[in-house]
Amino acid sequence: MEQTPTREVLDSLIESGLHEINRERSGLLLSSLSAGLDIGFGPLMMAVVLTLSQNGLDAPTTELLLASVYPIGFAFVILGRSELFTEHTTLAVIPALDGQASTRQVARLWGLVYVGNIVGGLLFTCLAVLLMPGVGVVSPGAFETISLTLVSHEFHWLFVGGIFAGWLMGLLAWLITAAQGTTSRLLIIWIVTATIGLLHLPHSIAGNVEVLFGLVTSAAVSPLDYLAFLALATLGNAFGGAIFVGVLKYGHVVRGAR
Numbered sequence: 001m002e003q004t005p006t007r008e009v010l011d012s013l014i015e016s017g018l019h020e021i022n023r024e025r026s027g028l029l030l031s032s033l034s035a036g037l038d039i040g041f042g043p044l045m046m047a048v049v050l051t052l053s054q055n056g057l058d059a060p061t062t063e064l065l066l067a068s069v070y071p072i073g074f075a076f077v078i079l080g081r082s083e084l085f086t087e088h089t090t091l092a093v094i095p096a097l098d099g100q101a102s103t104r105q106v107a108r109l110w111g112l113v114y115v116g117n118i119v120g121g122l123l124f125t126c127l128a129v130l131l132m133p134g135v136g137v138v139s140p141g142a143f144e145t146i147s148l149t150l151v152s153h154e155f156h157w158l159f160v161g162g163i164f165a166g167w168l169m170g171l172l173a174w175l176i177t178a179a180q181g182t183t184s185r186l187l188i189i190w191i192v193t194a195t196i197g198l199l200h201l202p203h204s205i206a207g208n209v210e211v212l213f214g215l216v217t218s219a220a221v222s223p224l225d226y227l228a229f230l231a232l233a234t235l236g237n238a239f240g241g242a243i244f245v246g247v248l249k250y251g252h253v254v255r256g257a258r
Contacts (some may be wrong), residue, residue, distance in 0.1 A: 009178045010094070010253045016177075017095040020083065021105045025112060028083060032113040035082035036120020040209040042073030042193075043146060044128050047213065050142035063198065070197030071190045073206060078176060078189055085114045085205055085234075089241025090170035090249075097250045114234070117205045125212040140217045147214020149200055150207055151225040158202050158229060162236020163244070165201035168192050169237065170245025202233035 020028070046066050053062045077084050092109045095101040132138040153161065172192040179185050196203055211229050214221035 006178075006253050009174065010250065012177050013091060013174070014095050014098055014100065017088075017091045017093075018100060020088065021092060021095060021101050021109050028109070028112045029116045031081075032083040032085070032116025033120040033123075034080070035077045035084045035113075036117040036122075036205065036208075037124045038076040038080065038082060038120075039073035039084070039117075039206050040121060040124030040128065041076060042070045042197075042206055043209045043213065044124075044132065044138070045069040045072050046146055046197075046210075047128075047132070047138045047142040050145055051137060051139045054139075067194045067198035068190075070206070071193040074193040075186060075189050078172075079182065079185065083113045083116065084169075085110065085117050086166055086169035086203060086237050086241060087173045088113055089166055089238045090173045090246045093242045093246035094250050097246065110238075118208055118230075121205060121208040122212060125209055125216055129213065129216050143213035143216075144218040144220055146210050147212075147218065147221050150202055150211055151214070151221055151229050153202070155228060155232060158232035159236045161199075161201045162204065162233040163240035164199070164236075165196050165203045165233070166237035166240025166242075167244040168196055168201070168240075169203070170241035170249075173241075174245060174249060202229065202236065204230060204233040204237045207233055 046069055049062070049065050049069055053065065057065070074084075076082075078087070088109060092101070092106045096103060096106050128138075129143065133140060150158075169192070172188065175188045175192070176185050179188055208230060211221065211226050215223065215226045
């Protein structure tokens with residue numbers, strides 16, 4: 001697998017981050033709305049796997065299958081070049097660390113992308129819950145199970161788990177830039193996001209769809225559960241991507257990495 005030299009990776013990330021920071025508001029919102037819609041196919045396929053595997057597969061096999069389909073939405077978003085909040089927790093921070101963007105510009109980008117992602121996820125959830133059970137491939141119980149897997153955690157775990165998910169997504173942004181070729185990038189996307197899925201780490205954007213599935217279809221998930229998940233996962237994702245990848249990677253490269 002060919003890789004780009006580390007300094008070139010950093011320069012490419014700075015260039016990409018500045019491009020997104022300087023984009024028009026309407027373009028960012030449309031791109032992030034698209035990402036919020038597209039990423040929903042991962043959780044939807046998880047619901048399909050749960051429905052088809054009822055009483056047929058053991059728990060470890062089901063968990064591995066769920067983790068293997070979770071990356072589908074991420075592949076659609078990342079290879080489709082749509083804007084995902086958890087990538088920008090690293091991508092937008094690096095130009096600021098390099099002195100080429102202000103904190104206000106980063107906050108603007110984060111805010112627009114985040115809002116678009118959340119609204120897109122809500123729209124996808126409404127479509128999936130309305131249409132999929134009628135097709136016969138998804139049961140309402142599967143939607144509830146996926147949702148409860150995330151909201152059943154303690155509040156402190158949502159934040160800590162969110163840090164790990166943001167850390168992994170920041171690494172994904174870095175590795176995708178370093179890799180050359182679609183096949184390499186697909187493999188990286190699958191490895192990183194399947195890890196998030198297998199560990200049930202709270203990803204604020206994909207998880208937005210997962211928890212909304214339960215909120216819309218089941219009384220077991222309350223609006224408070226949803227808001228608590230979204231707030232803590234978002235804070236954890238932002239911290240993990242900005243600090244563990246953005247700050248550390250930038251720091252070691254400018255201090256002489258090859």
